Amino acid sequence: MSTISPLVVKCPQCAAAEVFYSCEPECCFNHICARCRATFETATRAVGASAPGARDLRDGDERESDAPTAQCCVCDSLELGTLADGRAVCTACGAVLELVLENVQPG
Ligand SMILES: [Zn+2]
Ligand SMILES: [Zn+2]
């Protein structure tokens, strides 16, 4: 395992990775696809695994306010990233997470 890369969210309708967060964590996790204009909300589900080293690998970079984001269902942190094997991980508590896309509205 090398580094944690930023969280990647793919559009559930067209699979494009050009997805932007369009709201605030205080409100909701609504995202919009720049390609097909579909909107959806992100959520997470713990898969029961953990990557304890994830906490040491967070890059500390300030994230863009429109970068895709999701909330850890274990500790409520927004500090999610992607492991080298492509799975989502919470860099605050180390839980490996499955990204769930809800309320999909076709664009
Ligand atoms: Zn909202
Ligand atoms: Zn799309």
Ligand SMILES: [Zn+2]
């Ligand atoms: Zn967490």
